[in-house]
Amino acid sequence: MDPHDPVPPPECPGFVDVSVRLTGFDEFTLRGTGLVRLYHDTTVEQVGRAAVGRFLDDLAAAGGDPGGLTDEVSRDIARAITHLWYLGVWPQLSRSVHAALGREKPNTAFTVSPEAYTEGLVWQTFHGHPPGAKAPGFGTWADPPPGAPAPARRTGEDAR
């Protein structure tokens, strides 16, 4: 960032850029969850700044394509950040990666916050909503989801 630029960039630009590559969702959608800062901080807290740095370097070396990551630690970090975005859950790391990172915390999965669950991206992949939040309204379940044909009508179907 240019030190003379008076306009601060949006929050965590680097993390968002990487997350776009990992998730396949655009920046607007990711920021639209309101969870960029929380996910950034969770990642740093879980694997440490040094590992995040190596992961970013590896990703850059792979031309920005997470599929090209060869180092297993960086690859597992890629899996974890993606898992976080899709489900709001920081997953268990692979046992060897957990050891390699020398983490001093238990290697257990946890939901980052109640809102993280409700902002999970997985629901958007099939035009759904997280159960228990963002309900779409009475009777909407009767409509065809996007991309589905209208069901053939038969006698005695729902009039309402």
Added chain:
Amino acid sequence: MTAGPARPATPRYDVVVVGAGLAGSLVAKRLGDRGWRVLVLEAGTRTLDSWPGHLDALDTAHAALAKVPNAPYRRNPAAPFPDVLDLTGLPDGGYRADGYFLQNGPLPYGSDHLRATGGTALHWMGLAPRMHPDDFHVRRAYGYGRDWPLAYDDLEPHYRAAERELGVAGDADEQRDAIGLPFPPGYGYPMHKIPRSYLDSVIAARLDGVRLREAPDAPETTLRVVTTPHARNSTPNPGYDSGRGHRPRGAVGTPNYGERCVGHAFCVPICPVQAKYTPLKTQATWSDDVTLVAHAVVSRVLTAGNGRVLGVEYQRYDDPASPAHTTRTAEADLVVLAAHAVENAKLLLLSGLADASGQVGRNLMDHPVLLTWGLLDHPAGPFRGPGSTSGLECFRTGPARRDRAPFRVEIGNWGWSWPAGSPSGDVSRLLGITGDPSQPRGKGLFGARLRRELGHFVGRQFSFQFAFEQDAESRNRVTVDPRHRDRLGIPRPVLTYDLSDHVKRGIASAKAVSDQLFRLLGAEDHTAYAPGTSAPGWFRHGDGAFEFKGAGHAAGTHVMGASRADSVVDPWQRCWDHPNLYAVGCGSMPSVGTSNPSLTMAALTLRSCERMHRDLTELHRPAALRLPEGRP
């Protein structure tokens, strides 16, 4: 209040109700409305009837890794309850049980319950079908299980009363035509039926009218997708109650909130907008004559020695995390146990009561559930609306019952969440994350490919849930073991559970039906049963292997009958051995049919309330000065 040397520690009531769940709340409502002084003792906490308590439960559920039925509700060491996660399958079959229940049966009892105000019905699905008239005499008609001392017709008016109290949405004409349920002429449910899901319509379009044989030599059955009645706010029926209509009940704990179902797809474990009926809605209308005391774990029913009961002993605690508690008693003319089938049996056993027949705790039943799952050839709209809005009802009765357990087929609107933990399991799998962290992980998909793959896969998921009638067997039972006690020193329940061959044959038939359904639907069948951690209910039968789950429908443990020789309660759910002790709830059911049991339990309870009222009235009638009659 009486003056004089009364014992202030032992307040007297007309009725003590043990348990503030569905049955207990209805009893307190009915008797309180008639002016009887009712004390309701609830073992758990009562945070859930406040708005902050409700929001906390919702947050807890959102933050839970597994959205199991008890996910929203805080563990309570003072009043422990089981969780479906207590069971673990072993690598080669068999299971291990941790948690509240001790289990020693060949197969695991896979259902949970909840001890808190509102009870297990806080996390029920809200399906409210009636039982089939045939379900009340299975021994006489089909040669298995036990018969009710009542018939459908005896219960019919009470079904209507229960449908009013619970606010049921349904289509009586459809239930009559498709299932053969008798209703009085012109009857309509309080609310119009819940709209069927898109998935229901697709399945109906491909299956309605199709004739199928469950085995090559079996008679043909005609398939029909039928809408299920729900205790869930829908569109009120203006013609209900002779044109008086029905006003849906909103949320509890906050003014003027709550509405019709908005499709949260979270009925289990908790309805965020409280469109679904819970006992808390009934409690909100209790009269001032009803007193609720929570944090009160009843440990014993007290008897007078002449067969009559005096009241109950209970353990009162303040801090659920502390073992500290005080022992208290409450006296009443009538004691009503409404603590859940397992807890009622436990209490009777701990008190040494009502067991002249030797049947207390026996005949434990559930609705064993077989799941099958697959992918539609186009988006199915999963994870929308109530868990199930329609089903196939054609396997619920008929001559085939002689050979195999009957079943109801629920069309599952929530993808593979129950059979496969979707969509979390799908995300992990596609990312290459294996269940065991010591195993090497796959390369994994990222970015647009991951997103597309998930959408294509999860978006087509659907499942069938086959719920079987389990026959009453005396070997399936609840006992208590004084060597294993809970935090307050109360012995924990020991469950011995298995499935009869009758049920296993039903499961095998259902699987054969499922295979045909998937073929007829042109859907990809992904059903597979393998032993392992997440399959405690895996078993072999004949040439096949299956896995069943619990439905949360515990029943039978204080079975009702026509004779005191072989049953625990009489047709009024009154203990044969104790004229002023009732045990109400699903525990009284001699058979459970294939219907989700809550509506029937509510109907049965409302019927019993009339008898309780008469009992109390007789006790208070001055002319009925009771002379010793030498009754047992």
Added chain:
Amino acid sequence: MTEPAVLAEPPFRVPRDRADLQLFLQAALTLEHLTIPPYLTAMYSLRPGRNRPASHIIRSVVLEEMLHMTLVANLLSAVGGEALVADSRFVSSYPAVLPFSKEKVPVALRHFGPEALETFLYIERPAYVAEPPGHPSVGEDDGWTSVGQFYATLRAGVLRLSAELGERELFCGDPARQVGPADFYDSGGEVFAVTDLASALKALRVVTEQGEGADGTVFDSDEELFGETRQPAHYFRFDEIRRERAYGPYDTPAGGPSGPDIAVAWQDAYPLDPGAKVAHYPPGSAVRRAADRFNEVYARLLCVLQAAFTGTPAVLRAAVPTMLELRALSERLHRNPHPDPARRAAGLHASPTYEVTERHFERARAELALRE
């Protein structure tokens, strides 16, 4: 900031014929709607999971405003009129001047905070004076002084015309056009059909008393009208947020709230530009697309309401899903930083602008036609 928009007000007099009354009712409909975008903006600007009590309060008010709109539309249909909703003239641009009031208070689309609250309190402020025009205490050429006075005038007009024309003649609308409880019910009262003088007066009572309170009290009349738990009227519900304290059962408007504390985290909202316009978002940007999409979905909502209010009440069911779609779009916008560098530098976030044009209505109609 641009000059606030001024809404057309009907003439300062008691409605003297049917056409006059219909004009007044259309104005009432526009007025009820005017409040909805500012309330929604404040509610959806809250950070995820934060300020739940405040969010709950604003939500309850918004739902009752929707109820009011529907009741006014029912009344308009009942007297033979036709509501006009799906029209760019129906949606004011913001900021707008609150009509029918002496002080020219601007109503803007603000994020949750003290300034938004002040506006809300002004909108819902009880009118303790406000006799209708023609009353000896009101001068001939005085203009409107309050919303309460406007509704009092409407009421006087309904009474007068019912007496002049006869009740049956005044309420000549087709009963099939009435939206009823089967089509819309929710928290805080229910919709009922307006078919005669009594139901017309009841509808007006709900509209005024849910907002300002009944007879100089803190509370509305839901208990009496709907058999529901009474709750503080809108003004006092907003006052609870401002004062961070709930009203208790014995509290009075003069005494203020003495109930339990309400925790309000004033900083837990995304700061928004109260003068936000789509034109401020760079063409082709994701924020621009989302803001445009929002206006289109809002146009669809109004099309649904238009159909529901003018002959097909059952389609009102589609309004709730559309509202929920708007919520998702709105929240997503609010959580994104403003794409304009200067505004972002000021810490501002993107927001929907409620600039609904004929172009949006055309697209919304086309979308609805596709779904048929």
